[in-house]
Amino acid sequence: MTPAHAQPVMEARGLVKRYGQVTALDGADFELLPGEVLAVIGDNGAGKSTLIKALTGAIVPDSGEIKLDGQVVHFRTPIDARRHGIETVYQDLAVAPALDIASNLFLGREQRRSGVLGTVFRMLDKPAMRRRAAQQMAELKIGLRSLTQAVENLSGGQRQGVAVARAAAWAEHMVIMDEPTAALGVKESGQVLDLIRRIRDRGLPVVLISHNMPHVFEVADRIHVQRLGRRVAVVKPDEHSMSEVVAVMTGALTIDASDQAVVVDQEAATAAGVRPTGKE
């Protein structure tokens, strides 16, 4: 579906971010292609969240370059990234629980009435926002009885749905999700994975940060493996097994130039459940 050499939607080279003694990003590269779901996986502390923060303006990297559609960009705040059509679903969702669903979808981008009511009296156009929200929720097939419900009265999956719907509604370039299924049950996780596919089918590329291998293998077109602050491999889920990818994540395997898995540490590889391939 994607031409092999399509211009990446987003590309980063040599990102470095240090926190005192800790090097969270140690020359990390990144590449997101049009219309794909790219999973970013890695052990705790591998620098996944820091990478995402650097790409979305939540932190400014010490060095390295980020390009959006081939143009170098310098995001200073998440607002900068949002202005470029990049929407992020943060791990803690970033919703205002006491506000209703429509208000959350439009938080920070409220719509005003037309005419003097809007210009002079600054009156919100609640019906229009509710209509747009309903349409958005329907398009993504997020079933909610009433958009005037406070978000805190929703189930975990529905809250996630609201956060994802908000991102999908405003994203023009890409959607990034940090661990969207971490707090969810099986059924709700499945719904969120469906949502991710629907967003991709609308033509928006999605970056999915996840710990959950089955989820990653279920939806990802490509998998970015992060280890010790770097990207150590990009693999396709249909070319490598789950245990191979886990072994790459832990450093037991590396992927060579011809996309073959190479055992670095036989003991660790065996422990990770990788069967000997004879190729050593």
Place this chain on the structure above:
Amino acid sequence: MATTTAPPEPAAPADIPPPSLRQRLLSGSTLGPLAALIIACAFFSLRTDRFLTGGNFSLIIQQVMVVGTLAIGQTLIILTAGIDLSNGAIMALSSIVMTRLAVHSGVPPLLALLIGLAVATAFGLANGLLVTRVPLPPFIVTLGMLNIAFALTHIYSQEQTVTGVPSLLTALGNTFTLGDTDITYGSIVTIGLFLLFAYLLGQTAWGRHVYAVGNNPEAARLTGIPTNRVLVGVYATAGLVYGIAALLSVARTGVGDPQAGQTDNLDSITAVVLGGTSLFGGRGTVLGTLIGALIVGVIRNGLQLIGVASIYQTLITGILVILAVTIDQVSRRRSR
């Protein structure tokens, strides 16, 4: 089930029921406070026929006018998960500034009034800047500002009550007659302010942002709301409202009183809490605060009419405050 015509339902199953009456009562809506107010009114109406008269209600509103107005500013601040201990002191300072400038310094009354409002706004602004820029907890900032404003009031007034206040500054104490009830213009100003802020909080983007900043500041920031600007705006706006309260206080007493407002900070918090606004921020309404102020006013007035010693008013108010905060806590835990 559905009584309204909704937009076409999405295909997926809808498995959330609309909030039950009980949930709504528990979730910081004004229904609970309103019920309490009606019960109090019904109780006193049955006990004395002097309670349920236009004149008595006009009196109650006059009695709660100053604290009620202060409580509008307090509501804004508490909605952002802050607290303001300095509002009574700022009001006292502002009222001394406007009256002393006019009476002792020969400043034209209108200019004196504007300077008084500006002083109150400046103190609110200072609170806001300290809360956002340093940043410091609102409790500490406003505790400091309480002492500063209190001291400045006493230094500047030389402990003297300002008398002979020009009529412009007391005009809001004048009355007009509606039916056979005398109503002060100040009462109208107070009610007008409540309606204005109910509109601003409920119908504008600014209001949404105030709630969001109080409810989840990090989420507000990430969605692009300029949270510090919202906070500074809230504190400065509250300061301006305290200046208007100063004018109301001068109008009601006819003098500039350096002792004014000494318990008004806590009384305004009482009104806000009784009105169902959460001290944790992000939930509540300014009309709830009006009801909260009226509950205090009705209880005080009613007990006076039936001849109960005034200390019992304080006792009952204390119990109600604890009850209101308990309801808030319980509803928070339930909504987790």
